[in-house]
Amino acid sequence: MLRKFLIAALATLGCTLSYAQEINFGIISTEAAANLKADWQPILDDMEKKTGYKVKAYFASDYAGIIEAMRFKKVDVAWMGNKSAMEAVDRAGGEVFAQTTYADGSPGYWSLLITHIDSPYKTLDDVLKNAKNINFGLGDPNSTSGTAVPGYYVFALNKVDPKTAFKTARSANHEANLMAVASKQVDVATNNTEVLDKVEKRSPEIAKNIRVIWKSPLIPADPMVWRADLNADMKKKVKEFFLSYGTATNDQGKLEMARLNKLTYGLFKNSSNTQLVPIRQLELAKEKLKIEADANLAAADKEARIAEIDKKLAALNTSLASAK
Incomplete structure (x- = not known):
């Protein structure tokens, strides 16, 4: 009887211990898996060796799949963009703990509009004036550089709805959009400097067919996100791994840096949810412009909704000031 009890108890503990010793690492779908x-x-192999945890890569077909996987505890730690990290924090119990930097020393990256090198479109103004003739490639709905940033700077500020303004508009990841532009399947698409840089190194014959026609203000470098409810020991080991990765001056450190550089990255640095404030401000500003332009909204309702957004923007400004 005692033996059966012990076997059952160990089986239950074995489930828990197995999960505790494994990290499911989510990777957003910026390009082919x-x-x-x-x-x-x-x-991830180095992470496994240094932390002592089994590390498994988790891929999904879109950003939402990684966010939902974190929500249902199928992903423990993830590389995300700022917009997807914001969704993970708000909807999936996520928490920013580190931030990437770039190999060239840049503190961030840039959203782009790209077209084929032979395209007649050379400026953002050309694109907006000829929208009805353009097949447009939008980014993933949860992409910072593919949707959130151009959504504000390109579309909201110019009072354009990308889903109705163009001849056609469809969403895809950055790599798919770049390939579609290079092969003239779409005329113009959103993208970012990180993916373009990787394609220039990996497939220069494809990259030479791409022309950049718009570049955004700087976007903060990508955050690393974990589930806020992970145990303290796992958090400690994971954070120590990322913040020390590539910092050694020996051969191993040089190898680690080469691996980061392949991702276009430099060293990781400490971060928190405060990193997401600029993206939250961008989303609220975009929403405010949309409300202001809504002719069907009653004046009192419009005023109340704008006042609520202004209140949220002021709170974000306060949180940024207190974080400095």
Whole structure:
């Protein structure tokens, strides 16, 4: 009887211990999973060795899949963009703990509009004036550089709805959009400097067919996000791994830096949810412009909704000031 009890108890504990000793690492779908796996797997292998946890890569077909996986505790730690990290914090119990930097020393990256090198469109103004003739490639709905940033700077500020303004508009990840532009399947698409840089190194014959026609203000470098409810020991080991990765001056440190550089990254640095404030401000500003332009909204309702947004913006400004 005691033996049966012990076996049952150990089986239950075995489930818990197995989960506690494993990290499911989510990777947003900026490009084909095969390319992402090739770039990230050496780092995840190092993470496994240094933390003592089994580390498994988790891919989904879109950003929402990683966010939902974190929500249902199928993903413990993830590389995300700022917009997807914001969704993970708000809806999936996520928490920013580190931030990437870039190999060239840049503190962030840029959203782009790209077209084929032979395209007649050379400026943002050309694109907006000829929208009805353009097949447009939008980014993933939860992408910072593919949707949130151009959504404000390109579309909201110019009072344009990208879903109705163009001849056609469809969403895809950055790599798919770049390939579609290069092969003239779409005329113009959103993208970012990080993916363009990787394609220039990996497939220069494709990159030479791309022309950049718009570049955004600087976007903060990508955050690393974990589930806020992870145990303290796992958090400690994971954070120590990222903040020390590539910092050694020996051969191993140089190898680690080479692996980061392949991702276009430099060293990781400490971060928190405060990193997401600029993106929250951007989303609220975009919503405010939309409300202001809504002719069907009653004046009193419009005033109340704008006042609520202004209140949220003021609170974000206060949180940024207190974080400095």
